[in-house]
Amino acid sequence: MRNLFSYEGKRCLFAGCFSGMGEAAARIVRELGGSVVAADIRKPSGFDYESYHEIDLRDAAAIEQLVSETAASGPIDRVFYCAGLPGTRPKVDVMLVNFIGLRHLIEHAVPHMQPGGAAVSISSGAGMGYMGMQEKVGALLELDDPAAARDWVVKHQDEEWLEAYSFSKMCTITWTIRRAATLTPETGVRLNCTSPGPTDTPMMPSFVEQSGQAFFDAYPKPIDNRNSTSEEQGWPLVFLNSDAASYVSGENLYTDGGACNGMMLGAIQLDLSSLGR
Numbered sequence: 138m139r140n141l142f143s144y145e146g147k148r149c150l151f152a153g154c155f156s157g158m159g160e161a162a163a164r165i166v167r168e169l170g171g172s173v174v175a176a177d178i179r180k181p182s183g184f185d186y187e188s189y190h191e192i193d194l195r196d197a198a199a200i201e202q203l204v205s206e207t208a209a210s211g212p213i214d215r216v217f218y219c220a221g222l223p224g225t226r227p228k229v230d231v232m233l234v235n236f237i238g239l240r241h242l243i244e245h246a247v248p249h250m251q252p253g254g255a256a257v258s259i260s261s262g263a264g265m266g267y268m269g270m271q272e273k274v275g276a277l278l279e280l281d282d283p284a285a286a287r288d289w290v291v292k293h294q295d296e297e298w299l300e301a302y303s304f305s306k307m308c309t310i311t312w313t314i315r316r317a318a319t320l321t322p323e324t325g326v327r328l329n330c331t332s333p334g335p336t337d338t339p340m341m342p343s344f345v346e347q348s349g350q351a352f353f354d355a356y357p358k359p360i361d362n363r364n365s366t367s368e369e370q371g372w373p374l375v376f377l378n379s380d381a382a383s384y385v386s387g388e389n390l391y392t393d394g395g396a397c398n399g400m401m402l403g404a405i406q407l408d409l410s411s412l413g414r
């Protein structure tokens with residue numbers, strides 16, 4: 138039987154693989170026989186790679202160079218965009234790394250990809266409210282140019298509704314769903330994202346700093362009453378970009394044990410009464 142989960146012969150561009158979910162996904166891809174072109178602001182050491190590109194994903198020109206260099210040295214079969222910054226960082230940086238750079242990198246990579254290729258990125262359960270924010274999210278999504286998108290964020294950054302982390306994640310989910318609708322029929326490249334719940338990665342302490350331990354104590358953890366691990370987030374990313382998911386596109390996959398879907402239908406309660414909320 139053909140193993141559709143295999144990555145043999147697949148060359149994967151990883152943006153954000155020094156630590157956390159990206160590192161875990163890259164390690165799994167290597168174990169499944171794929172090769173990894175690693176791009177991060179810090180040099181990974183947890184797996185072996187074909188090449189490493191030091192990059193600051195806030196920089197659109199650097200993203201274009203990364204994609205050109207990667208395409209010049211071989212095929213781009215899969216893209217994994219796993220980089221991110223927490224909401225404790227400056228708003229413009231958060232929007233640049235979490236959404237504007239993500240979109241720019243994938244848009245630049247797709248013309249170099251073949252039908253059957255795929256790109257996946259990481260959103261968050263924090264973006265769950267995207268349906269109610271379509272007007273504002275849509276205004277940013279109209280600005281394809283990264284500099285124009287950045288200017289829009291600078292202009293709106295002091296407005297009360299722009300909580301950069303959750304807004305960046307709403308943008309990622311919305312863009313993934315909307316963009317896949319044209320991208321996949323036109324190019325044969327699939328586009329998906331995951332929305333993890335709280336996960337024990339180096340980013341977790343920043344979330345606790347921002348929202349408080351009591352919030353995360355109260356947050357639903359349907360599986361074993363624990364956070365997920367990087368590996369538990371890596372595998373769904375690897376699945377979505379594998380041939381086993383050949384008919385999956387425009388999907389935002391909640392990888393949170395059922396928490397967000399449960400909360401959206403009222404089947405799971407987020408009880409913040411202990412926080413006075």
Ligand SMILES: NC(=O)c1ccc[n+]([C@@H]2O[C@H](COP(=O)([O-])OP(=O)(O)OC[C@H]3O[C@@H](n4cnc5c(N)ncnc54)[C@H](O)[C@@H]3O)[C@@H](O)[C@H]2O)c1
Binds near residue numbers: 153178235261338
């Ligand atoms: N940990 C959680 O609980 C959680 C929950 C939901 C979503 N997420 C999302 O998962 C994704 C991965 O985060 P993680 O939890 O694995 O944390 P992490 O901090 O381990 O990973 C983030 C990665 O992004 C890289 N990075 C950050 N800024 C960069 C820049 N300017 N240029 C290049 N690389 C840069 C880091 O070096 C690191 O490799 C993020 O998008 C995050 O928002 C995390």
